[in-house]
Amino acid sequence: MSILAFLIQTLRIATPYLFAASGGVLSERAGVIALTLEGWMLTGAFCAALGSFYSGSPWLGVLAGVGGGVLAAALHALATIRYRADQVVLGIAINLMSVGITRFFLRLAFDSSSNSPRVPGFDWAGATEGNTTAGLGSLLASFSNPLVLVALLSLPTVWWILYRTPYGLRLRAVGEKPEAAASVGVSVARVRWLAVLGAGAFAGMGGAYLALEQHQFTDSMTAGRGFIALAAVIFGQWEPKRVALACLLFAAAETFQIRLQGLQLLPSQFVEMIPYVLTIIAVAGIVGRSRQPAALGRVTE
Amino acid sequence: MSHPEVSAPARDPWVQRLMEPLLPPLTALLIAAVVGDLLILSFGQSPREVYRLLVDGTWGNAYGFGQVLYKATTLACTGLAVALGIRAGMFNIGAEGQLALGGFAAALVGLGLPAGTPAVLAIPLCVLAAGAGGSLAxxxxxxxxxxxxxxxxxxxxxxxxIxxxxxxxxxxxxxxVAESLHTPEIHAGAVPRLAEVFPAFHGSAANFTILVAIGLAVLVWWFLFRTRAGYELRAVGLQPDAAEYGGVNVGRTWWRTLLLSGALAGLGGINYVLGYKQYYEEGFAxxxxxxxxxxxxxxxNHPAGVLVASLLFATLSQGALAVxxxxxxxxxxxxxxxxxxxxxxxxxxxQRLLRSLRGRQA
Known part of the structure; x- marks a missing residue:
């Protein structure tokens, strides 16, 4: 097994996790539970396929994917921030709605109940079947998809926003002590709105990556990736650097499982469990302390 | 989105009492109907026709109604599970896994029993297994x-x-069973279908598990509102610190509540496994x-409300097939x-609007 091929595959698998987890950190650090990453991603994936199909440009597809994620996030923000609905209930509802609405419009737009037609993606001229599997060609091919690079930059960007901008300071304050933030004139609602919309944009981009990489939208194609990203956020203790490592770790475990399938070291189902088991251990605080943002999930007036 | 006219009769306490539980589903259905109209029109169909099909296919004939009852049975169990958790101040989002594990456990016991085990022995054993499986999760x-x-x-x-x-x-x-994602058929423990007593339900999956669901609702009501443990559970849900100060062991209440909640969700599994297919199948939840x-x-979060709400969501789910x-x-x-x-x-x-109007009147 070539190390390079392993790393590249890990990176590709990690890309949607990195995007969605960036959104997760942004949203949860502002005090809004990110149970909806899955739904935002799925909406983003569908919109990206739609955008790319009708415009013929993957770039416009990405834009549409981001737009879809933001739109789904806006609904979440409207309900939970403006109308103070319960974040967990809304999270479940929006995930359900995303599955339903993407299937509905899949029928409406492409008259199919399973997948869209082939849509344009980011194709590198040299990336043919032969040289994507090994060596330098493969390395170049994965970086020919600009979204992989953007994904690598997404958590550093979130880190920079959180710790190097005035907005980030307010966001962290709102996630920890909203009343204190409000008392010094910070608009809790506005900070949270922006964080949730930003989270939707990141998750939508993650969805766009999935759809464009596979050149089509398929029914429920996110397949729980939003929840793995949420697990990464929690396992990474809401710190961008640790969350990035968690995403890469989970992706590496998956790559390992795919590459070693022939060896039957461990049933694939047990490898699938790794992110969830690690997250439970982290949440229990059995090893080290884990503390979520103090105002996470709390409704504020 | 809010309708001032619904507040007009709010002065009458009797109407008020009735309206409080009815208002949520009615408001919600109204909003859903508007969204539904838009979706139907976007597909170039007539909303009236679609809604007629929906009603005909669910409450309009015995088969459809049987299917609604069948689906409501599972939902009542998971609804009771979540409601019990919320009463103790906890969100049990794990009902999905608890339901699946409960169904699997029931199937395992049904497979382990020798064929010909009398139903009076086999069914309770399988039901116990379902509850235990849910609790385990x-x-x-x-x-x-x-x-x-x-x-x-x-x-x-x-x-x-996991x-x-x-x-x-x-x-x-x-x-x-080779080439499938389900277990072999159970040897004993099958719950009879409603159709065996009421032939009109012929063909529908409705079965006597529905009695279990109704019995569970009564039990949960009795537990919550008529026992000391239920009182403590609600106290913990309202204000854990105060409950602790009042001598309630909060940690133990949480532990006990989640186990009970898991058992309720797990019992939902018998509806499919014992009552419908007689085997566990992946993804049945x-x-x-x-x-x-x-x-x-x-x-x-009230057992009676849960039963009604389970019928509502079962209708929407069965209605999907009809339209x-x-x-x-x-x-x-x-x-x-x-x-x-x-x-x-x-x-x-x-509700806030109603309250403010009421306040103005007082």
Whole structure:
């Protein structure tokens, strides 16, 4: 097994996790539970396929994917921030709605109940079947998809926003002590709105990556990736650097499982469990302390 | 989104009492109907025709109604599970996994019993197994919540995926019928269909598990409102610190509640495994665990409300199949989500409006 091929595959698998987890950190650090990453991603994936199909440009597809994620996030923000609905209930509802609405419009737009037609993606001229599997060609091919690079930059960007901008300071304050933030004139609602919309944009981009990489939208194609990203956020203790490592770790475990399938070291189902088991251990605080943002999930007036 | 005219009769206390539980589903259905119209029109169909099909295919004939009852049975169990948790101040999002594990456990016992075991022995054993299976899936979140105060929301979500993977492994490699993702048929423990007593239900999956669901609702009501443990449970849900100060062991209450909640969800598994297919099949839960949250929400965490709400969501789910000829059946998934969002969002707004109007009158 070539190390390079392993790393590249890990990176590709990690890309949607990195995007969605960036959104997760942004949203949860502002005090809004990110149970909806899955739904935002799925909406983003569908919109990206739609955008790319009708415009013929993957770039416009990405834009549409981001737009879809933001739109789904806006609904979440409207309900939970403006109308103070319960974040967990809304999270479940929006995930359900995303599955339903993407299937509905899949029928409406492409008259199919399973997948869209082939849509344009980011194709590198040299990336043919032969040289994507090994060596330098493969390395170049994965970086020919600009979204992989953007994904690598997404958590550093979130880190920079959180710790190097005035907005980030307010966001962290709102996630920890909203009343204190409000008392010094910070608009809790506005900070949270922006964080949730930003989270939707990141998750939508993650969805766009999935759809464009596979050149089509398929029914429920996110397949729980939003929840793995949420697990990464929690396992990474809401710190961008640790969350990035968690995403890469989970992706590496998956790559390992795919590459070693022939060896039957461990049933694939047990490898699938790794992110969830690690997250439970982290949440229990059995090893080290884990503390979520103090105002996470709390409704504020 | 809010309608001032609904507040007009609010002065009458009798109407007020009736309106409080009825308002959430009615407001939600109204909003869902508007969204539904838009979706139907976008597909170029007539809303009236689609809604007529929906009603005809669910409450309009015995088969459709039987299917509604069948689906409501599972939802009542998961709804009760979530409602009990919320009464203790906890969000059990793990009903999906608990339901699946409960169904699997019932199938295992049904397979282990020799063929010809009398039903009076076999059914209770399988039912016990289902409850125990559901509880088993809740032990991890329960223990971690009680011991370390770990967020049950996160742990139960993660457990759903762990249980799904575990069951997938068991069914794919240990107990399956070749080329399928289900177990062999159980040897004993089958629950008879309603059609055996009421022939009109012929062909529908409705079975006597519905009596179990109704019995559980009564039991939960009695437990919550008529026992000391239920009182403590509600006290913990309202204000854990005050309950602790009043001598309630909060950690133990959380632990006990999650185990009971898991058992309730797990018992939902017998509806499919013992009552319908007589085997466990991967994916039979099909979101009923998550919908339990909606059922509890609309049913206002009261056992009677849960039963009514389970009928509502079962109707939407069965109605999806009825309208599929005209519009994609996923329309009803969207409407289900709209109902949940509307109940969580608009209803508090409407209630606030009512309260402010009432305040002005006083």
């Amino acid at each position: 809740a032990t991890v979140p329960g223990a971690l919540k009680a011991r370390y105060g770990a967020s049950e929301v996160i742990v139960t979500i993660m457990m759903n995926f 249980v799904a993977a575990l069951l997938n492994w068991l069914v794919a490699t240990k107990v399956n 099909a979101g009923a665990g998550y919908l339990g949250i909606a059922v509890a929400l609309v049913g206002r 599929n000829a005209l519009v994609p059946k996923q329309m009803l998934d969207v409407l289900t989500a709209v109902v949940i969002i509307a109940v969580a969002t608009a209803v508090p707004e409407v």
